[in-house]
Amino acid sequence: MVATHGTTHIDALAHVWREGAMWNGHSSNLVTSIGARKCGIENVGAIVTRAVLVDFADQYEASGDPRHAIDVDDLSAAVAATGIDVMPGDALLVRTGWVRAWRSQRAQVTAWPGLAPNCAEWINEAGFALVGADNIAVELGPSPRENDAAPLHARLVRDFGIYLVELLDLEAIAAQGRSSFLLSIAPMPLVGGSEVRSIQSPYSE
Numbered sequence: 001m002v003a004t005h006g007t008t009h010i011d012a013l014a015h016v017w018r019e020g021a022m023w024n025g026h027s028s029n030l031v032t033s034i035g036a037r038k039c040g041i042e043n044v045g046a047i048v049t050r051a052v053l054v055d056f057a058d059q060y061e062a063s064g065d066p067r068h069a070i071d072v073d074d075l076s077a078a079v080a081a082t083g084i085d086v087m088p089g090d091a092l093l094v095r096t097g098w099v100r101a102w103r104s105q106r107a108q109v110t111a112w113p114g115l116a117p118n119c120a121e122w123i124n125e126a127g128f129a130l131v132g133a134d135n136i137a138v139e140l141g142p143s144p145r146e147n148d149a150a151p152l153h154a155r156l157v158r159d160f161g162i163y164l165v166e167l168l169d170l171e172a173i174a175a176q177g178r179s180s181f182l183l184s185i186a187p188m189p190l191v192g193g194s195e196v197r198s199i200q201s202p203y204s205e
Contacts, residue, residue, distance in 0.1 A: 010130075010187050011164045012194035013039035016153045023161050035192020042189045044163070049129065050090050051183035054078035055174055057097030060113045068113035069140050070094065072122045075115065079126070082179040088127030091183050095170040098135035114140040120155035124162065130185075131156065132165030 013023040014036035020028050026038040054075065060068045075094075079086065096114055101107035112135045123131060131138055139152035148154075156162040165185065173181065187193075 004188070004190065004193065005166075008167045008169070009165070010041065010044065010185060011153070011157060011166070012036065012041040012044070013157060013161060013163070014192075014194040015164075016150065016158050018154055018158060021158075023158055031194065036194045037192065039194070040191060041187050041193035042191045044187050047091075047130065047163075047183070047185040047187075049183055050087070050180055051093050051132075052079060052082060052084050052086060052090055052180055053093045053095065053170065053173065053178065054082065055095045056113070057095050057100055057174070060097035060101070066108050066111040066113070067140060067142070068096070069116045069144070070096070070114065070119070071116040072118045075119050076122055084180055086126050086128070089129045090127065091130040091132065092123065092126075092128045093168065093170060093183070094131070094133040094138070095174050096133055096135045098133075099167075099169055100134075100171060109136065110142075112136055112141050114138055115152055116140055117143075117145060117151040117155070120152055120160070123156065124160045128162060130163045130165060132168045134168050134170045136166055138164045138166055 014031050016022065017028040022028055022031065023039050030037040056070055056078070094115065098107050098112050114133060114135050115138060137150065139150060143149050143151055145151050153164065157164060
């Protein structure tokens with residue numbers, strides 16, 4: 001047994017679905033307790049791209065809110081402040097400050113900072129192929145939308161085919177003050193690998 005979602009990991013495109021379909025219209029029936037017959041993590045392969053890092057750790061600390069939300073205006077302004085011209089295929093990495101708080105025993109697993117649902121469209125339009133964060137879900141948790149457990153997951157993974165990477169340790173790179181760098185990811189090629197989560201409610205803005 002391997003706790004593949006208990007440490008740094010990337011979500012396969014079979015990770016979420018709604019209305020009976022996952023990424024690219026594949027039936028959610030193709031995902032069972034023995035794995036995913038479509039969109040499993042073995043299809044990802046190695047990823048090598050430019051990462052763009054934005055840092056909200058100090059804002060999270062200052063807010064005192066365990067569910068500190070990073071909305072689309074916050075996110076777009078932070079990316080613009082780096083001075084980097086985002087290119088299609090770039091990776092967006094978000095330091096929320098959750099890992100730092102966890103290490104000092106001040107973080108929670110029942111509520112955490114992260115990206116608000118309204119970030120999804122902007123991320124897709126910017127051309128990011130991957131979004132990673134130093135929290136347990138990339139997005140804000142619990143969800144601000146009633147009966148919609150993971151709206152950002154559903155929109156990015158299921159609708160746009162954008163990969164999510166969770167539980168990244170961004171402390172060392174943040175300490176260097178770097179806003180961009182080479183990112184390489186080599187997911188374990190577990191055939192059919194995915195943490196299965198069903199998102200049933202329809203997306204609405």
